Amino acid sequence: MNLRFTEEQEMMRKMVRQFAEEKVAKAVERMEEHDEFPTEIVKEMGELGLMGIPIPEAYGGSEMDVTSYVLAIHELSRVSAAVGVILSVHTSVGTYPILDFGTEEQKKRFIPKLASGEYLGAFALTEPGSGSDASALKTSAVLDGDHYVINGSKLYITNGGAADTFIVFARTDREATGSKGISAFIVERDTPGLSILPSEKKMGSHGSSTTPLAFEDCLVPKENLLGVEGEGFKIAMANLDAGRIGIAAQSLGIAEAALDAATAYAKERKQFGKAIGQMQGVAFKLADMATKVEAAKLLTYQAADLRQRGLPSGKQASMAKMFASDTAMEVAIEALQVFGGYGYTKDYPVERFFRDAKVTQIYEGTNEIQKIVISNHLVK
C-alpha cells in the first residue's frame, strides 16, 4: 500500500488544515466553555464542499475518494475532535445509508441537501437498554395505512440537536427476535411525534451535540422506509464499518495533536539545566507515542484505501478504530504527564485531548465490541 498522498489528496489536506487552524481554532474556546454547537463552522464546511466529500457529484457531493474524506476528519480533529465527529457521523452513518440502500427517489430527495451541508445527518441506533447489544433494540414501527407509527426512545445521538435527518432503526416485526425484523427509516427533524431532548452534559467532545430522542406515535411516511423491511440491522452494521474508519481518523487527529504539543513542550521546558526532551524519561515516552501514532495512521489509511477500492474493509475498519482510539487515549495521557502540573490546567490543550480521547474508545462500538467483530472475521 502506498501511503504517499496524491496531489488532489494533498490539496484537501492543506485546505482543511488551513480552515481548521484559522477558523475552527477560534471556535474551540466557545465550544469548550458553553458546549455550543458550531453552527457557523458547519455552514462553512458545507461551503467548502466538506459535507459531501465522498458523495457522487450526481447527488451534489464532491466525488472525492475515501482517503480525502479521512484526511479531512484527521485534520479537523487535530484542532477540534468535536468538529471531526460531527463530520464523520454526518457522512458515514448519516448519509451513506441513503446512498447505499436508498431508492433513487430517496437519494434525489435527501442526498443533495446532506452533501451541501444544508441538512445535517444523524444515526439513531442506540437505546437506553441496548448499546453494545444493538439488536436488542425495542423501538417499534407499525405500518398503519401510508405511515409507520414509531414508538420508543433513542440515546446518545451524535448531532441530535442540530440534525435534519435521522437514520432510525426500529422493530417492524414483533414476532422476530435479535437482529431479525428490524427496519431502517429516514426520519426528518420536524416529523410529528419526534422530540429531540436536551443534549447530554459530557466529559469531553464539547460542542458536539449528543441527545436522546423520544418517539411518541411518530408518523413516518412509508416511502421513508430505507431498504427492505426487516433488513435494517444489516444496514446499521454495514454503515458502522464505514463509520469506524471516521472514528479512527478522529482518534488519529487527537493523538497527533497531543504528540505535537508534548514534543514542542519537551523541547522548550527546562529542568535540571536542560530541556526535558533531552532526558530519556521523557524522550522515550515521545518515541513510544510517535511509533503508535504512525501505526494508527497506517491502519486508518489502509482501511480507507480498501473501502475506496470496494474491497472488504470491515475487519480493518474495526482494527483501525480500536488501535487508533487506544492510541489517542494513551498518547493524551502521556502528553499530559510530559506537561506535568501545567498539563492538568485549562491553560494548555492537553487536558482537552485527554477528555476528548476517552469517548473514541466507546462510541461506534466499544473497543471490546471491535474485538468481537475482528475475531468473528477470523474464526467465523
Ligand code: CAA
Ligand atoms: N455488514 C453487513 N451485515 C452484517 C455485518 C456487516 N458488517 N455484521 C453483521 N451482519 C449481519 C450478519 O451477517 C447477520 O446476518 P444473518 O442473520 O443473515 O446471518 C446479522 O447481521 C446479525 O449479525 P450478528 O449475529 O453478528 O449480530 P449480533 O447481534 O451478534 O451483534 C455486534 C454483533 C457486532 C456485537 C453488533 O451488535 C455491534 O456492532 N454492536 C455495537 C453497536 C455499535 O457500534 N453502536 C454504535 C452506535 S452509533 C454511534 O456510536 C455513532 C455515534 O454517535 C458516534
